[in-house]
Amino acid sequence: MPISTSTDPLPPRAATGWRSPLMLLMIMAAAMQLSFAAWWNLMNNFAVHELAFTGREIGIQQSIREIPGFLAFTAIYVLLVMREQTLAYVSLALLGVGVAATGYFPTAWGFYLTTLVMSVGFHYYETMNQSLSLQWLPKEKAAAGMGKIIAVGAFAQLVAYGLIFVAWKTFELSFSTVFLFAGLLTLCVVGFLIIAFPQFREGVPQRKSLVLRKRYWLYYALTFMGGARRQIFTVFAGFLMVERFGYDVHEVAGLFLINGVFSMILAPKIGSWIGRVGERTALTVEYIGLIGVFATYAFVTNAALAGALYVIDHAFFAIAIAMKTYFQKIADPADIAPTAGVAFTINHIAAVVIPVVFGLVWLVSPAAVFLIGAGMAFVSLVLARMVPRDPGDGHEVEPLFSRAAPAPAE
Numbered sequence: 001m002p003i004s005t006s007t008d009p010l011p012p013r014a015a016t017g018w019r020s021p022l023m024l025l026m027i028m029a030a031a032m033q034l035s036f037a038a039w040w041n042l043m044n045n046f047a048v049h050e051l052a053f054t055g056r057e058i059g060i061q062q063s064i065r066e067i068p069g070f071l072a073f074t075a076i077y078v079l080l081v082m083r084e085q086t087l088a089y090v091s092l093a094l095l096g097v098g099v100a101a102t103g104y105f106p107t108a109w110g111f112y113l114t115t116l117v118m119s120v121g122f123h124y125y126e127t128m129n130q131s132l133s134l135q136w137l138p139k140e141k142a143a144a145g146m147g148k149i150i151a152v153g154a155f156a157q158l159v160a161y162g163l164i165f166v167a168w169k170t171f172e173l174s175f176s177t178v179f180l181f182a183g184l185l186t187l188c189v190v191g192f193l194i195i196a197f198p199q200f201r202e203g204v205p206q207r208k209s210l211v212l213r214k215r216y217w218l219y220y221a222l223t224f225m226g227g228a229r230r231q232i233f234t235v236f237a238g239f240l241m242v243e244r245f246g247y248d249v250h251e252v253a254g255l256f257l258i259n260g261v262f263s264m265i266l267a268p269k270i271g272s273w274i275g276r277v278g279e280r281t282a283l284t285v286e287y288i289g290l291i292g293v294f295a296t297y298a299f300v301t302n303a304a305l306a307g308a309l310y311v312i313d314h315a316f317f318a319i320a321i322a323m324k325t326y327f328q329k330i331a332d333p334a335d336i337a338p339t340a341g342v343a344f345t346i347n348h349i350a351a352v353v354i355p356v357v358f359g360l361v362w363l364v365s366p367a368a369v370f371l372i373g374a375g376m377a378f379v380s381l382v383l384a385r386m387v388p389r390d391p392g393d394g395h396e397v398e399p400l401f402s403r404a405a406p407a408p409a410e
Contacts, residue, residue, distance in 0.1 A: 009083070009199040021136040022145055024085075024197050025129065029153035031092050031189035032125055035099040037160040038182035039118065040234075041256055044242040045249045046175050050106055055239070057108060059359020062235045065115050066351035069123040069227075072344030073210060076337065078124075080208055084337060085199055088128040092190045094121030100183025103176025123344060131340040134328045135203035140275075142328055146321045147271020154263030161260055165253035206337035215396050216339065218386055219327045220346050222283070225380040226320060227347035231354040232294060232373035233313050236362065241310065244366070245303040255307050259314040270318040279322040279329075279391065280398075283384035286319040287377050294374035298367040329391045 047053035047061065078087055098118025105114055129149075137145040160182060167173055241247040241255065274282045293313050300306045331339065358369050388398040 009201040019197055021132070021200050022148070024193065024200070025133055025136070025145075025149050026152040027189065027193060028088060028092065028125070028129065029149050030156035031186050031193070032095065032122070032129075033153045033156035034160055034189065035096050035182045035186040036118075036122060037157040037256065037260075038164065038178055039099045039102065040238075041161055041164055041253050042175055042178060042249060044238050045252065046102075047111070048242055050175060051108055051111060053108075055243075055359045055362040058235070058239055059355040059357075059362070061112060061115055062231070062355035062359075063352055064112050065119045066231075066348050066355065067116070068120040069126075069344055069348035070352045072123050072127045072348065073338075073341040075124055075127045075341045076208060076210060079206070079337065083199065084128050084132055084202055084206075088125055088132065089190055089194060091121045091123075091125035091128060093187060094118075095125060096121070096183040096186035096190065098183070099186070100180045102183075103174065103179040106175075123348075127340050127344050130324060130343075131206075131337040132202070134324065134331075134336045134340075135206075135333075136200065139325075139328055143271045143275040143321050143325045144268065145271070146324065147268040147274075147318065150267035150271075150318055150321070151264045154260045154267060157260035158257060158264065161253045161257040165250050165257055168250045168253065202337070204333035204336075207334050209338060210342060211335045211338040212342060213335070216327070216330070218383065218397050219323070219330070220343070221383050222323050222326075222380065222387075223343045223347045224350060225376060225383065226323065228350035228354060228376045229290065229373065229380065230347075231351050231358070232370065232376070233317075235355050236358065236366070236369050237297065237310055237313060239362075240297070240306060240366065245306055247303075247307075255310060258311050262311060262315050263318060266315060267318045271321055274319070274322050274325065278389055279326040280384065280387040280389055282319050282322040283387060284381065286316050286322075287381035287384055289316055290377035291374050291381070294370045294377055297370035298374070326387055326391055330393060330396045332393070 044058070047058055051057070053061070075087065082090070095118055098114050098116075098121055101117070102111070102114040105111065133146060133149065134142065164173075164178060168178075238252075241252060247255070270282075290313070293309055293316075297306070297309055297313075300309060327339070327343075328336075358372070361368050361372075382400070386397050386400055388395050
């Protein structure tokens, strides 16, 4: 198919071949992970070994990283001057620039600044990715499509982690070299996307104002608790690996490599499984598993067991697809873009506070951080049991402990 020169956006279902909206979403996911995965792999070691960070400083840095997520609702105002697909490209480019610059500012304030730049790009991209996925992917195929997107992102993670794992010791790489190379890779992929893909229309025209609806309250609550749960994993589980168990850069890369393999293999299967069993069952399985994982984190003393918990914890992230497809089924189609921004803000209310507060708790008792996380997972489990078995407009919440209606006698 020749590259379109028309400025009129194409309907998503009009695209055929490899230049489809799903393919674009998958390549964007890969572009994001090429830089973010490398940054995440090096972040704790860079903070500890280059900047001598403790739990206090890492908590501040992670809270700064979450501020753009808290402000993600502002994306709806940026959409007054550019389309969602364009904003996704700009966001990926900003992410690449922030990561590329990280190693050249080896001070606490420099790390805070480059973290902020990187994070603005990351969170605006994630907001647009969620919005475009829910608009471009048909409801009956959305969970499976999102599983494929996660799998491609996981493959890009494997590339990043694999290169670091092999090359870090072999070539005695520096932090600045890896950060620069990872950021430039993302910028190169963004350039390819701009050239190779046409502009696609969104679904139903989106409202260009903030949307908060009472009937979405359960989705908001699940999103809020998901943000709190995510911080336990992304901030403190990773920090545990480096501070308590002494994982080196290449060992952290190896751990992430295992996570990437699991995500690449399992995410498409998990997406299809969610389509079969429904969001309620999928989320229930996730939160029961997380209660066990967090409770075990609190008392783990073996480095290998801690690494295994980290991999299991990460595997549960793919089930978060269920929250997105639940919202897709209950939402007014015109609410998807503005609600994506609001949801990211709600997700990051806890994320802005938890790293700093829990960073101080960490100084007293690391176990307490993970036990509180287990309590959060239990609250999420209660909320998950209120997701309807067949969600839809007008059927957004099911009473707790409700039972399926008995089948009529034959």
